[in-house]
Amino acid sequence: MSTQTASSAAPAAPAAEEKTGRSLTLIAVLLAVFVVPMSISGTAVALPDIGVSTHAELAPLQWVVNAFNVAFACFTLVWGSVADIIGRVKAFAAGAAIYAAASLASAFATDVLWLDAARALAGIGGAAIFSCGAAIVSTIFEGPARAKAFAYFGTVAGVGVALGPSLSGALVQTLGWRWVFAVHAIALVVVLIAVPAISKAMPVTRSTGARIDFAGSALFVVAMVLLTTAIVQGSQWGWGSVGVVALFAGAVVVLAVFAFVENRREHPMLDLSVLRNRRFVGLCLVPVAGSIGFVTMLTYLPSYLTAVTGRDTGAAGLIMVLLTAPVLVCPMLAAKLVTRGVSALTLIYVSLACLIVGDVALTLFSPDIAIAVVAVPMIVTGAGMGLAAGLVDGQALEQVDPAKAGMAAGFLNTLRLGSEAIAVAVYGSALATVLGSNITDGIGAHAGASHAARVASQAAGGDLARAAEVSGATDRQGFLDFLTQAYDSAFHAVLWGLAVACLVLCAVVFALLRGGARRVTGRTS
Structure with a gap:
């Protein structure tokens, strides 16, 4: 009787451990995902205090927000492609580490240009968190569990956007603007502590024989920098100004070259065949x-x-x-x-x-x-x-x-x-x-x-x-x-x-x- 009980209970332990690993993975991914949109919607609240503290003019002050958004948009696809090659957990962890380091640098920034650079670096890390986080969730969950996990993903992202201004405003009023970024760093350190557990829960997904498409990645980043800069500056320079038109034209040309290059690579950053779906x-x-x-x-x-x-x-x-x-x-x-x-x-x-x-x-x-x-x-x-x-x-x-x-x-x-x-x-x-x-x-x-x-x-x-x-x-x-x-x-x-x-x-x-x-x-x- 006791032998039968032991043998029947044996498979339950790995199953329970696997479920716990998936749950911990989801919590860690959701914490990281919460920080990114909170940063996007909440940083603007701190701009007046940042301007006073750093004696910044309007243009560089606006790039505290714009630098993050531009870098995020430029590197999201790059990170997704890299994750398929080096492994999604490694790419996710790299993004979280970059974001934490950049947020810490932002908290200690002494001038606005330093802060702009740190925010751009944070945008690069945020791109990895979103791309690799979604891929991790898609990999470890199936069926109804996947639908529920992605529902949490969407909910937490929405909470981050909605509460970002309020939470940032409270931090600015009570502790000062630097704590807006310090809190981001602390949250990402917690995520990094959970990386070993995420690795255990994830099956091996790394592509064999594939190489990082540096040429395609560089072309895509250049195109997105031109495009997003044109969009950001359009309302300031005028949508019909020479500078904005030149940026848009440059983006179109570089994207055309990008498509040409990707069609001829064995392991492209963006497999254009996917776009035929x-x-x-x-x-x-x-x-x-x-x-x-x-x-x-x-x-x-x-x-x-x-x-x-x-x-x-x-x-x-x-x-x-x-x-x-x-x-x-x-x-x-x-x-x-x-x-x-x-x-x-x-x-x-x-x-x-x-x-x-x-x-x-x-x-x-x-x-x-x-x-x-x-x-x-x-x-x-x-x-x-x-x-x-x-x-x-x-x-x-x-x-x-x-x-x-x-x-x-x-x-x-x-x-x-x-x-x-x-x-x-x-x-x-x-x-x-x-x-x-x-x-x-x-x-x-x-x-x-x-x-x-x-x-x-x-x-x-x-x-x-x-x-x-x-x-x-x-x-x-x-x-x-x-x-x-x-x-x-x-x-x-x-x-x-x-x-x-x-x-x-x-x-x-x-x-x-x-x-x-x-x-x-x-x-x-």
């Missing part, structure tokens, strides 16, 4: 719709609430919970629905529909609107982002050979972050353009008002009171009312543009997913 490409475009329909609102709706509706920043922050709360809840809801038999693609279609409907319904916003009226549109828009967050990652990585999961995750996250940068920059430029036109057309009707360009520039930043002061208008309150109406009109015009862009992109995604292949396992000759 329509279903994979369609799923990778879903986060782009989220960038257009949700991330732009997350970035600019607070300015509308303070500038047009007259609410203070605290009230605006509370209202924004209506937009962000669904991102915290819906990923797990989507995972539960999938385990109960609901098609993942159906939920993705619902998420896209929510983005379109939500953006259209947000046009209900007006200077005197009751929040109860727009609460449902805000929740619907947030649900459009939340239902697909995490779910789309798991679905996309299922479409490719597991040996290329790192590369696939890198491509997906490159589109995700790149589209966020583009969407936010284009929205800001479009708002400034429409608002400038509205002000130029109407400023002549107000006695004493002039300097339309300066007024428009100030108003586009959300400071309507300062814009009215700059104008020199005799009737200051009357001119402020005019600016409020001009901003409101521009906001609605751009919002309709977002809804149309979402509709077009959703049609493309539907067409790709409807006839897409299930999996591409290798290159075609």
Whole structure:
């Protein structure tokens, strides 16, 4: 009897140990994933204090945020490809170590250029965390467990974005801006301690005989640097300026050379045959719709609430919970629905529909609107982002050979972050353009008002009171009312543009997913 009990219990121990290893791996990956979006959304809160401390001018101060975003976008695909060659755990650990070291350097920075360089290095590490973290989750989990794990992945990323400004603000007010980066370093050190456990839980995934594609990686990084710099500087230099046009043209040329080189390499950084999988490409475009329909609102709706509706920043922050709360809840809801038999693609279609409907319904916003009226549109828009967050990652990585999961995750996250940068920059430029036109057309009707360009520039930043002061208008309150109406009109015009862009992109995604292949396992000759 005792012999039978011992023999039957023996297999349970390895199974329990394996489950514990997977759980610890997921916790470590999620902690690292939480830090990256928290850094992206929260660092901007510390900029005023950083500027005072380092005596920085505006341009280098803005690159505290931009340097991270540009480096992240440039290296996400590179890390995904490298991970498939050297091993995903090694690449993930390298990224976490780089991020921790860069965050520590940021905390001790004595001038803004040092800080800019450290933030760029952190962006490189963050790219590894996102690409390799998603690939690790995809490798060690299967079936319903994978769907649940990616739901946690999407939820934690959403929490990081949503809580980043609040947590960073609290650290700046209580301990100082340096602790914003010190906390990141501490969190990543904890992740590094868990690396041995992650290694035990991971099967061997390293490609044999493959070499790192240094030429392709260098070309891709150069192209992304040119592209993201053009996007970041477009609103400052002007989208039609010689510098911005030259950057865009350079990016197109380098990308063409990159495609030419990759097609002729035995082990390319980006296996272009994967892009012939329509279903994979369609799923990778879903986060782009989220960038257009949700991330732009997350970035600019607070300015509308303070500038047009007259609410203070605290009230605006509370209202924004209506937009962000669904991102915290819906990923797990989507995972539960999938385990109960609901098609993942159906939920993705619902998420896209929510983005379109939500953006259209947000046009209900007006200077005197009751929040109860727009609460449902805000929740619907947030649900459009939340239902697909995490779910789309798991679905996309299922479409490719597991040996290329790192590369696939890198491509997906490159589109995700790149589209966020583009969407936010284009929205800001479009708002400034429409608002400038509205002000130029109407400023002549107000006695004493002039300097339309300066007024428009100030108003586009959300400071309507300062814009009215700059104008020199005799009737200051009357001119402020005019600016409020001009901003409101521009906001609605751009919002309709977002809804149309979402509709077009959703049609493309539907067409790709409807006839897409299930999996591409290798290159075609």
